[in-house]
Amino acid sequence: MLQKLRENQNIQGLILILPTLLFMVGLLIIPLILTTVVSFGRRSADGGVIYTFTLDNYARLFGYSTTCTNGAASCFDPLYVDITVRSFWLALETTVLVILLAYPLAYFIARSTPKRRTTFLFMVLVPLWTNFVIRVYAWMMILRTQGVLNGLLGAFAGLFHIPFTPFDMLYTPGAVLVGMVYEFLPFMILPIYTSLEKIDNSLYEAAADLGANPLRTIFRVTLPLSMPGVVAGTILVFIPVMGTFIVSDILGGQKVMLVGNLIQRQFLDARDPTFGSAASLILMVMTLIVTYFYTRKFGFGEEIIAV
């Protein structure tokens, strides 16, 4: 029997993959199916789930409302549509800003001497090791009305005798954007660096020999060849930003509502898991669509494991 096992590729492979499958099916696929089932259910009086089939939760998300100010039986309430659009927009803004900041730095590192590269990369990773929540907290101290930034601005204005009143930066959409950019910047730097580092120097030489100026070389050689890194980075930034609720919760002061906050509240404060499940499915479908089209257009390789 042992001999048989030795020769059977199929069984050996299955034995090795079995524990992984147990976790992936038990704690990913079954929960996703359960979330789908719950999203079609109704909330019970004590915040539990009544399993039926109703599209009410989805209708609500897309703006169907039965509590109207004008007394009509039903009307369009843009509340949840707005939240979704806002989240999508913020994720887009964050991604673009992060690319703009990450690219020059990644380029700088990729064109350093091999020995220095390790140090510079290490310097990108250090902020990542301070905890996510702690990093949000740091921005809280900086942006507060009596915080570091206002203090510095005040001191600066004082030097030139300009009257200065500290202004509120914390708990604004801008604070949320800054926080998001800060949180996810390293996730863009590393994949871009990985793809830039692979570009052979002879390609730059060829471009120069053929008469391309530096700017043209950047746009015709460097950028196209580093696209896999940008794509991988975008996926690593866009998806988490869409679903994060900590940054908006703390830096937005619960005034900036994103899909993540909506879902979290349904499960903890509002106690409507069915509505929360529907919202999280919509979120998942949106990110999957974006990822699918984005990777199909550009493709990404091993850069995704650069982090």
Place this chain on the structure above:
Amino acid sequence: MNPYRRSLFVKVMTFLVYFFLYAPIIVLITYSFNASRTNIVFAGFITQFGPLQMSGTTVVQSPCGPFHWFCELAKNREVMNAARNTLTIAFTSTISATVIGTMAALALQRYNFRLKAFSELSLYIPIVIPEIVMGIGILTLFSQLFTFFNNVLNLTGSARLGMGLATVIVSHITFSIPFVTMVVRARLQGFDKSFEEAAMDLGANELVTFWRVTLPMLMPGVLSGALMAFTLSLDDFVITFFTNGPGSTTLPIYVFGLLRKIITPQVNALSTVWILVVFTVVLALQWLQGRESRSQKAWK
């Protein structure tokens, strides 16, 4: 042409981005020596030992001097509990995920079996879905299961099943496995099979070959996979947020709870300790890795 040429624009941008990355951390560390109880304004560094006038009117005994907030931190039992939980979760989930993920990498890279395509696909899920979706999915699963069993088995009091360390650990194992698998697989792809063939030719059986040849050669991949799993677990907030229960609070969850109340410089002291510990660990690992590759070169 000089391959290391970089324009002034790139250099200036690089400097600014590094500044942007580090300024918050410097602020964080500076404030952990703040001579103010409320951490809103920086009231200067704590300079003296003994009775200490905090801004506000209270006089505090501060035998630790400048490290007042670090001593307060060490006395804080909630923090110490949270730290213990964080480490328990990180170590348990890292070890499990590393073993399971390495097995999966071997299976996917070397064997043909039914369910292979399905397995590969399932490993992509945690990467392409937002964490919160996974978090609430697991929360729903466990809360439904626990309610069911508590009712069926008529469990009462402390026997009732609920969220806790176990639910957090299995969730962390789940999101770590794909990353370990990816890293180990990448290492397996550049693997020279002739070493294993040589071992088999010399009479070693499959098991001996695996222990003495394959695993040692895979070790760098396995270790970086483990390091990745460990940092993912330490850093995780979202999944832990939805799967923890009373008594399984981790440091990130504890800090998040504080941020909605009054914050003392204790949180900064905690952050400073955190940064120092992680920094030291990673430097030590880098040094070990460097030493290993140097000794390998010498051996060759």
